[in-house]
Amino acid sequence: MYHHPEALFQDRMIAMPARAGETLFIQGDPCDEFIEIRRGVARAVNHSRDGNRQVMALFFPGDMLGLPLARDHRYSAEAVNDLLYVRHSPSRWHTLLSRMCREENRLLDAVWGEEQSFLVRSLILGRTGMLSRMAAFILMTAGKLPQSDGVLQFALPQTDIASYLATSPETVCRSLRQLREYRIIAMPRRDRLKILAPDRLAIIAEGA
Amino acid sequence: MYHHPEALFQDRMIAMPARAGETLFIQGDPCDEFIEIRRGVARAVNHSRDGNRQVMALFFPGDMLGLPLARDHRYSAEAVNDLLYVRHSPSRWHTLLSRMCREENRLLDAVWGEEQSFLVRSLILGRTGMLSRMAAFILMTAGKLPQSDGVLQFALPQTDIASYLATSPETVCRSLRQLREYRIIAMPRRDRLKILAPDRLAIIAEGA
DNA sequence: CGACTATTTGAAGGGACTCAAGGCGTGTGG
DNA sequence: CCACACGCCTTGAGTCCCTTCAAATAGTCG
Numbered sequence: 001m002y003h004h005p006e007a008l009f010q011d012r013m014i015a016m017p018a019r020a021g022e023t024l025f026i027q028g029d030p031c032d033e034f035i036e037i038r039r040g041v042a043r044a045v046n047h048s049r050d051g052n053r054q055v056m057a058l059f060f061p062g063d064m065l066g067l068p069l070a071r072d073h074r075y076s077a078e079a080v081n082d083l084l085y086v087r088h089s090p091s092r093w094h095t096l097l098s099r100m101c102r103e104e105n106r107l108l109d110a111v112w113g114e115e116q117s118f119l120v121r122s123l124i125l126g127r128t129g130m131l132s133r134m135a136a137f138i139l140m141t142a143g144k145l146p147q148s149d150g151v152l153q154f155a156l157p158q159t160d161i162a163s164y165l166a167t168s169p170e171t172v173c174r175s176l177r178q179l180r181e182y183r184i185i186a187m188p189r190r191d192r193l194k195i196l197a198p199d200r201l202a203i204i205a206e207g208a
Numbered sequence: 209m210y211h212h213p214e215a216l217f218q219d220r221m222i223a224m225p226a227r228a229g230e231t232l233f234i235q236g237d238p239c240d241e242f243i244e245i246r247r248g249v250a251r252a253v254n255h256s257r258d259g260n261r262q263v264m265a266l267f268f269p270g271d272m273l274g275l276p277l278a279r280d281h282r283y284s285a286e287a288v289n290d291l292l293y294v295r296h297s298p299s300r301w302h303t304l305l306s307r308m309c310r311e312e313n314r315l316l317d318a319v320w321g322e323e324q325s326f327l328v329r330s331l332i333l334g335r336t337g338m339l340s341r342m343a344a345f346i347l348m349t350a351g352k353l354p355q356s357d358g359v360l361q362f363a364l365p366q367t368d369i370a371s372y373l374a375t376s377p378e379t380v381c382r383s384l385r386q387l388r389e390y391r392i393i394a395m396p397r398r399d400r401l402k403i404l405a406p407d408r409l410a411i412i413a414e415g416a
Numbered sequence: 417c418g419a420c421t422a423t424t425t426g427a428a429g430g431g432a433c434t435c436a437a438g439g440c441g442t443g444t445g446g
Numbered sequence: 447c448c449a450c451a452c453g454c455c456t457t458g459a460g461t462c463c464c465t466t467c468a469a470a471t472a473g474t475c476g
Binding site: 046048050052054056068069070074108109111112115118119121122123125126127128163166206207 | 254256258260262264276277278282316317319320323324326327329330331333334335336371374414415
């Protein structure tokens with residue numbers, strides 16, 4: 001099982017704030033630094049040459065993104081909502097590299113964590129039926145978003161969810177409504193979500 | 209730009225053969241070894257607990273898969289058609305790790321290459337319209353599959369393409385037929401594909 | 417040659433997209 | 447404090463694309 005790589009960094013760096021929509025780094029820029037999310041949600045946005053824009057992945061507290069696997073960033077990173085993050089310098093990357101010669105799996109955990117964020121979307125998009133995708137999406141976020149009393153802080157704009165699920169905002173809205181009518185989830189507020197029937201949600205995610 | 213990491217291995221290991229459909233490693237098994245494709249195509253298959261089966265990625269000559277980023281393999285690897293491959297041992301992985309302390313980007317290239325194979329699917333599935341996805345798929349394979357006189361050796365079962373594109377085999381067949389009728393591609397044989405109008409294919413892939 | 421699998425084609429049905437309009441929420445400025 | 451503007455969410459109607467089921471054909475391997 002994958003563990004969040006927070007333990008990679010013994011020293012506590014000062015977290016920086018970012019407002020919703022703010023850009024953390026831009027696709028095509030050299031990988032000078034990578035980012036660790038402390039609070040809030042960030043999105044990886046891919047811009048094709050033809051102007052196509054896709055939300056490729058979402059990153060939650062504890063996640064790291066922009067790891068210098070290649071020379072340039074393959075996507076832009078933007079804040080989905082207000083967030084706190086740490087900007088790690090390349091010198092820290094080299095520290096990790098040299099440490100990995102002794103404890104090899106630390107860095108690999110971090111790399112794997114980033115890769116996994118992208119794989120999840122591929123798995124979700126592979127499911128047929130938008131309700132199934134939405135259920136899988138909620139189950140994924142449920143393990144990542146902060147919650148109190150079983151109520152998720154679901155502060156994700158539906159436009160972002162739509163781009164992530166490769167659908168339209170209208171369909172996202174209708175899918176959520178359907179899950180509410182089925183009494184599988186409840187949304188006391190726009191940015192609050194409570195899973196009422198996890199078992200039925202899982203069944204729908206599996207395509208039934 | 210990403211370079212195929214063949215140069216990672218100075219010594220030439222003896223390539224092993226595998227028949228179409230053969231399993232190279234199984235999801236859940238420990239990452240004892242990883243694989244380099246020399247000839248043919250391999251697929252990464254993810255089996256969900258509910259029996260859902262998805263082709264997550266395709267790997268072509270020069271690609272490596274099953275890198276021990278995590279402890280266990282996250283997908284099964286199977287031969288799409290008859291192929292030649294090299295099974296690398298964990299000791300080779302450790303050699304790469306120690307070498308990376310001096311030349312860091314060699315290993316990262318390999319890791320990035322595997323990750324990119326998965327990202328491509330996510331990008332393709334994010335497009336709307338099956339014709340657009342199919343066009344993007346052909347353009348992707350065109351840079352990976354061997355060709356002679358501009359004719360691709362397109363020896364991919366349509367069932368695999370269907371699973372990769374998250375659609376049905378019938379739709380795959382119909383999409384290919386449509387591209388043939390448009391004179392954008394030609395298929396002199398079932399397993400041969402020639403791109404007649406790359407520009408129009410790119411336009412369709414971009415969603416027009 | 418025969419069994420089996422993969423591909424092709426047709427028809428019917430439903431789900432998702434698009435376009436359009438209205439409601440809700442937030443933040444800003446008077 | 448209120449009014450307004452703006453963006454986001456919600457809902458409806460129509461259309462088209464894709465899926466599903468079914469059947470026929472082509473290809474492959476013994």
